[in-house]
Amino acid sequence: MPIRIVTTHLEFEGQVEEVRVVLEGEEPPAWGPDTPFQVVGKPTARVDARERVTGAAEYSYDVQLPGMLTAAGLRSPHPHARISRLDASSALAVPGVRAVYSHLNAGDFINPSSGKPVFGNELLYHGDLVALVVAETPEQAREATRAIDVAYEPLPFVTAPDAALAANAPMVNTAVPSNTISDEYPQVYQRGDVEAALAQAEVTIETRMETPAALHNSLETHGGAASWDGSRLTVWSSTQGVFGARQQAAAALGLPMTAVQVITQYMGGGFGSKLGVHRSGLLAAYASRQLGLPVKYMLDRTEENLDAGNRPPSVQAYRLGAAKDGTLAALDLAVIHNVGANGLWSSPVALPAKELYQCANVRTTDRAARTNLGTLAAFRAPGVVEGIAGLEVAIDALATELGMDSLELRRKNFAERYQLLDRPYARKMLLDCYRIGAERIGWETRDAEERRYPGGRSGHLRRGIGMASQLWGGDGGPPAQAIAKLLPDGTAVIITGTQDIGTGTRTVLAQIAAEELGYPLERVRVELGETAHGVFSPMSGGSMTLASVGPAVRMAAVEARKELTEVIGQLAEAPADALDIRNATVFNRETGAEMGGVSTYLEQLGGHEITAKGMRGPNAEDVTVRTFGAQFAEVEVDIGTGAVRVVRIVAVHDCGRIINPLTYSSQIEGGIIQGLGFALTEQRIVDERLGMVMNPNLGDYKAPTIRDIPQIDIVLLNEPNVVANTLGVLGAGEPPIIPTPGAIANAVGHALGKTVTRLPLTPDRVLDMLSTTTERS
Amino acid sequence: MSSPSSNAASVSTSASTTTIHLTVNGRTRTLSVEPRRTLLDALREDLHLTGAKPGCNMGQCGACTVLLDGEAVYSCLALAIECQHQAITTIEGLAHDDQLDPVQQAFIDHDALQCGFCTPGQVLALKSLLLRDPHPDDDAIERAMAGNLCRCGAYPKILAAARSLAGRAS
Numbered sequence: 001m002p003i004r005i006v007t008t009h010l011e012f013e014g015q016v017e018e019v020r021v022v023l024e025g026e027e028p029p030a031w032g033p034d035t036p037f038q039v040v041g042k043p044t045a046r047v048d049a050r051e052r053v054t055g056a057a058e059y060s061y062d063v064q065l066p067g068m069l070t071a072a073g074l075r076s077p078h079p080h081a082r083i084s085r086l087d088a089s090s091a092l093a094v095p096g097v098r099a100v101y102s103h104l105n106a107g108d109f110i111n112p113s114s115g116k117p118v119f120g121n122e123l124l125y126h127g128d129l130v131a132l133v134v135a136e137t138p139e140q141a142r143e144a145t146r147a148i149d150v151a152y153e154p155l156p157f158v159t160a161p162d163a164a165l166a167a168n169a170p171m172v173n174t175a176v177p178s179n180t181i182s183d184e185y186p187q188v189y190q191r192g193d194v195e196a197a198l199a200q201a202e203v204t205i206e207t208r209m210e211t212p213a214a215l216h217n218s219l220e221t222h223g224g225a226a227s228w229d230g231s232r233l234t235v236w237s238s239t240q241g242v243f244g245a246r247q248q249a250a251a252a253l254g255l256p257m258t259a260v261q262v263i264t265q266y267m268g269g270g271f272g273s274k275l276g277v278h279r280s281g282l283l284a285a286y287a288s289r290q291l292g293l294p295v296k297y298m299l300d301r302t303e304e305n306l307d308a309g310n311r312p313p314s315v316q317a318y319r320l321g322a323a324k325d326g327t328l329a330a331l332d333l334a335v336i337h338n339v340g341a342n343g344l345w346s347s348p349v350a351l352p353a354k355e356l357y358q359c360a361n362v363r364t365t366d367r368a369a370r371t372n373l374g375t376l377a378a379f380r381a382p383g384v385v386e387g388i389a390g391l392e393v394a395i396d397a398l399a400t401e402l403g404m405d406s407l408e409l410r411r412k413n414f415a416e417r418y419q420l421l422d423r424p425y426a427r428k429m430l431l432d433c434y435r436i437g438a439e440r441i442g443w444e445t446r447d448a449e450e451r452r453y454p455g456g457r458s459g460h461l462r463r464g465i466g467m468a469s470q471l472w473g474g475d476g477g478p479p480a481q482a483i484a485k486l487l488p489d490g491t492a493v494i495i496t497g498t499q500d501i502g503t504g505t506r507t508v509l510a511q512i513a514a515e516e517l518g519y520p521l522e523r524v525r526v527e528l529g530e531t532a533h534g535v536f537s538p539m540s541g542g543s544m545t546l547a548s549v550g551p552a553v554r555m556a557a558v559e560a561r562k563e564l565t566e567v568i569g570q571l572a573e574a575p576a577d578a579l580d581i582r583n584a585t586v587f588n589r590e591t592g593a594e595m596g597g598v599s600t601y602l603e604q605l606g607g608h609e610i611t612a613k614g615m616r617g618p619n620a621e622d623v624t625v626r627t628f629g630a631q632f633a634e635v636e637v638d639i640g641t642g643a644v645r646v647v648r649i650v651a652v653h654d655c656g657r658i659i660n661p662l663t664y665s666s667q668i669e670g671g672i673i674q675g676l677g678f679a680l681t682e683q684r685i686v687d688e689r690l691g692m693v694m695n696p697n698l699g700d701y702k703a704p705t706i707r708d709i710p711q712i713d714i715v716l717l718n719e720p721n722v723v724a725n726t727l728g729v730l731g732a733g734e735p736p737i738i739p740t741p742g743a744i745a746n747a748v749g750h751a752l753g754k755t756v757t758r759l760p761l762t763p764d765r766v767l768d769m770l771s772t773t774t775e776r777s
Numbered sequence: 778m779s780s781p782s783s784n785a786a787s788v789s790t791s792a793s794t795t796t797i798h799l800t801v802n803g804r805t806r807t808l809s810v811e812p813r814r815t816l817l818d819a820l821r822e823d824l825h826l827t828g829a830k831p832g833c834n835m836g837q838c839g840a841c842t843v844l845l846d847g848e849a850v851y852s853c854l855a856l857a858i859e860c861q862h863q864a865i866t867t868i869e870g871l872a873h874d875d876q877l878d879p880v881q882q883a884f885i886d887h888d889a890l891q892c893g894f895c896t897p898g899q900v901l902a903l904k905s906l907l908l909r910d911p912h913p914d915d916d917a918i919e920r921a922m923a924g925n926l927c928r929c930g931a932y933p934k935i936l937a938a939a940r941s942l943a944g945r946a947s
């Protein structure tokens with residue numbers, strides 16, 4: 001097949017990147033709106049559900065090899081300190097202990113992602129790694145961490161971002177002369193003239209939104225098991241990207257990529273925090289190579305919550321100007337990011353302000369502070385969750401000021417085009433999402449007396465309804481490859497190098513292949529999650545897995561089927577295009593005659609397996625592909641206790657064609673539930689005087705339980721986006737978390753007649769709001 | 778995390794091993810463990826039954842849930858030596874031959890799992906409830922399951938699976 005190199009553009013979490021891609025062959029034409037389907041679009045139980053409900057699924061945490069050792073980390077109890085003495089002799093004397101690594105004996109082990117030593121003698125945050133113990137059992141390893149004799153010299157620290165950026169602030173890292181990320185900060189985006197437009201605007205408002213650090217708390221912690229056999233390293237990594245993990249492990253150990261394989265068959269959640277092999281996986285690999293035995297290092301829950309990343313705190317200040325009729329004239333946003341000790345980037349909190357509403361005069365200013373706290377990591381729609389909450393609360397406040405219905409205000413300022421590049425959207429169904437969601441939640445009666453006061457005006461319950469919009473990329477892109485193999489017995493194997501991080505990737509890829517092959521789903525097996533036998537696929541992040549890998553799988557299946565019908569045609573002496581394959585059985589299209597199962601033909605080929613390749617083609621140029629959506633929330637607030645109960649969420653998202661409505665709804669529900677936690681209960685709590693995290697565990701970090709779940713109504717739009725890719729699909733992982741906190745905040749604002757300024761809306765803050773914040777009608 | 782300025786703790790608590798007998802999924806198993814070994818670690822490290830998951834090792838997530846005489850417990854909070862007189866059921870022992878337990882089947886049919894890391898614990902927590910109350914209402918289901926966190930948010934579907942087993946449509 002002829003090879004071409006195409007330049008295409010990838011958009012990942014707000015950034016547009018130019019990439020060269022190698023393409024081979026032609027993608028099949030896109031599935032149209034009227035394409036008939038047998039498997040695609042049908043609610044389908046996960047193909048690997050059985051392994052997951054029986055305990056047979058092997059996660060990285062579960063890998064056990066003969067002679068395997070276990071590692072445990074000793075973590076800094078200080079927000080900033082120098083190690084003045086470290087004596088591991090007592091630890092080494094604990095029975096079963098094989099090694100203790102620290103800056104003293106492993107100081108030259110460099111993490112390729114940061115270019116810095118894995119073990120330093122300056123500790124930058126509570127939970128920074130001091131030393132690693134490797135022992136025969138987990139108990140011995142943990143015991144030995146307590147036996148290491150360490151003396152710390154505490155250094156001045158700073159945890160608040162504005163304090164970190166102030167003149168004369170203590171340096172977060174004494175080796176780095178500034179507490180900002182780089183001299184590219186503050187980052188300013190502007191179009192038009194915000195100050196002039198604000199000065200002339202008929203109505204202006206100012207709002208503020210502070211969002212907390214949220215901890216991913218994937219139920220499987222970060223880590224990996226590694227086995228070095230003298231020439232080859234195998235890492236079972238709890239990762240969202242086996243290829244990236246391989247590259248990092250190879251670079252860290254100075255090995256050629258052929259000498260490293262990474263395996264991730266099952267993993268217990270990542271939500272953006274597991275894009276690579278993580279320091280823990282590198283340490284397992286390092287120790288395994290040093291000791292010549294397999295080593296497993298899975299973080300314990302405390303280590304996880306101190307050192308595996310966070311959705312970083314944001315402080316957002318909005319100034320909006322509008323005409324009396326609601327036309328938005330100016331939007332100014334200043335954000336302060338707290339990216340933690342080693343943060344190298346800041347999240348696109350300002351993205352919604354730049355894009356969501358039609359506005360000629362926009363300015364966003366991002367300031368980023370490094371602080372003596374754990375470093376940020378991507379967390380399900382990083383920045384955009386926080387930015388939508390801030391912006392949509394500001395829009396509600398503006399509507400109140402104008403005396404306008406807030407949904408009407410949103411419609412009035414609907415942006416037809418993608419304003420950052422002044423080009424069209426491939427499709428924008430946001431107005432449909434507004435209409436459908438408003439109908440479902442009963443927007444029209446949101447102010448009705450009996451709805452707002454369930455126990456009457458003298459009672460203690462107030463209900464409110466609010467909404468927020470959602471925007472996200474999720475269109476994926478190349479490179480992504482797949483191979484389809486048709487086996488002699490009439491089964492098929494699809495090989496990719498993606499991973500199923502719990503989203504149901506294995507299942508939707510099997511559905512796509514089964515559809516194109518004309519095979520029943522049970523006859524298709526999807527192999528993924530390993531570098532050695534897989535073919536390149538991107539990491540599972542940015543809601544791009546299906547939209548990237550799915551079209552490659554489809555193309556491989558289409559090509560395999562073509563070859564199959566040619567082979568059968570020659571064997572049966574019939575023209576290939578007269579052959580149809582349904583249910584792995586061959587039919588003559590013209591006569592309708594059944595010609596036997598595919599295996600009847602394939603078995604004649606001496607074991608030959610038909611093998612075909614598929615590749616994700618380039619993205620459409622000069623157009624912006626987005627998922628848009630909206631969520632509507634109804635909440636009940638107890639004004640006596642400050643407790644907020646979410647009664648109902650209506651979710652309307654345009655995620656393109658839905659391959660599997662069952663797993664799609666699970667994704668949407670999961671996103672909403674995480675968003676609900678962010679809105680109401682979740683936050684990393686830092687004692688500012690001590691610089692320490694007070695709740696690095698699952699008891700005090702309040703993630704939602706089954707008791708916190710509202711009624712969730714999901715509207716399935718299921719409209720293929722034919723511009724996006726040949727499947728018409730868009731990502732669904734991140735969209736559902738994006739509007740939930742904003743919708744809940746606006747519902748609480750509606751219930752109380754106030755404007756929310758801080759998340760999470762814990763009862764004490766709700767009571768505070770009742771007594772202090774200014775009234776609104 | 779230990780003392781602020783020095784981390785020294787010189788007393789070794791490493792102890793010799795003890796022989797114990799555990800009845801796991803109907804079979805008696807003989808193990809040699811340190812007294813400090815939790816039931817969770819005994820199952821995972823000694824018996825290679827890795828279905829029970831260490832989500833926190835401190836009794837806060839439920840991923841390690843197993844049944845002791847039919848009662849759901851956090852196996853990370855029990856010591857193995859304490860469990861010698863009870864029947865231990867792990868997720869591996871729930872299906873018989875190739876026949877899944879109805880709870881497992883309901884989880885599959887309702888897609889009551891995403892990453893699946895919490896799933897063995899969820900299945901066993903629900904199993905335990907249904908053993909003592911075959912027709913629980915929503916409140917009973919939520920009480921029984923509230924100690925099993927699911928970070929992926931499979932709760933609505935866990936509830937749907939539970940309702941179907943309780944004989945009620947969702």
Ligand code: FES
Nearest residue numbers: 834837838839853
């Ligand atoms: S591991 Fe036992 S409750 Fe979390």
Ligand code: FES
Nearest residue numbers: 891893927928929
């Ligand atoms: S399915 Fe992932 S934690 Fe429950």
